[in-house]
Amino acid sequence: IRIMEQACTGDSSLQVRPLKTKYPQGAERMLIYAVTGRKINSSLLPADAGCVVDNAETAAAVYRAVALGKPVTERIVTVTGEAVARPSNFLAPVGMDHQELLEAAGGLAKPAEKIVSGGLMMGFALFDLHVPVTKTTSGLVCLSADEVSRHRPTACINCGRCVAQCPEHLVPARLARFAQHGDEKNFLKYYGMECCECGCCSYVCPARRPLAQEIKSMRKMVLANRKKRQEGDKK
Ligand code: SF4
Ligand code: SF4
Incomplete structure (x- = not known):
């Protein structure tokens, strides 16, 4: 934040607004509300609230597309989880096989009980690693048996x-x-x-x-x- 504030010094059109660290602060509607106080629902677009919501990687991709004429051909992908031998971040080409990505991180150090594409809260489980990295891939999480709950779903107890x-x-x-x-x-x-x-x-x-x-x-x-x-x- 300090570095961003320094970078914006002297440009009155730019403002850094630090927000409380909480989940899901980064969701589009949450972010718009936290920054501007404007509320939108699922039938509206951020533009209806006068906003465009981009993360840092998208902003950089827009710069590369507009200023340099380069399309999105790479993604920063995090390969992590207790089952991974060397958890790392990679600049992975779009189209790269997830299996290759895992091998680049040293492969599995122990059997993976579950492999998730994306983050743990919003990602989805993969049953096959032979799927390509796309321009929306963000992570690969390999969970060992210890990390994955073995509990089966039971009836709702109306706890609220x-x-x-x-x-x-x-x-x-x-x-x-x-x-x-x-x-x-x-x-x-x-x-x-x-x-x-x-x-x-x-x-x-x-x-x-x-x-x-x-x-x-x-x-x-x-x-x-x-x-x-x-x-x-x-x-
Ligand atoms: S995933 Fe669950 S907690 Fe999150 S917005 Fe949907 S219903 Fe609410
Ligand atoms: S009311 Fe409680 S038990 Fe039922 S679905 Fe919600 S959190 Fe689960």
Whole structure:
């Protein structure tokens, strides 16, 4: 922050706004609210609040594209987790196989119980490492048996922790139930599309229910159905 403040000194159009370290502070809507106090919902774009939200890597990619005419051909990817021999950061070419990436980090030091693409809160499990790095790949986390909970999901005990932790003030337990039943009508009625997929509800659930995963799948289904309907309307 100090370095950024120094870099911005003398340019009145630039301002550094340090924010409280909390999760999910980096989610688009959270960030807009924290910086400007403006609120948007899932049907609006940041531009509707007069904002463009870019992380540092995107800002650098925009510079390379506009000033140097270079497309995105590389990504900074973190390979980590207790099962990895030499956890490291790599500048990986887009298209590189995840298996090669893992080998570059020394491979597995112990058997991996679960391998996640992306971060632990919002990433998704991989069942095959022969998938390419894309321009949205950010990390590869290899978890050993010790790190991965062996508990199976059990019935909801209505403790309300998922509700208390949801940054979008949703009722994740209920939304996950609608998602399980493919109940799009009630999922929408209870604002399922406002979920930012942060994963906090799954993280705190003592019954180990995969709430975020179920809500995320339902959101994808709703978006796919919307697209189908729009395409049908055009015909
Ligand atoms: S993932 Fe869970 S906690 Fe996060 S916004 Fe969605 S419902 Fe709320
Ligand atoms: S945190 Fe888990 S157990 Fe508690 S209300 Fe939510 S889904 Fe149910």
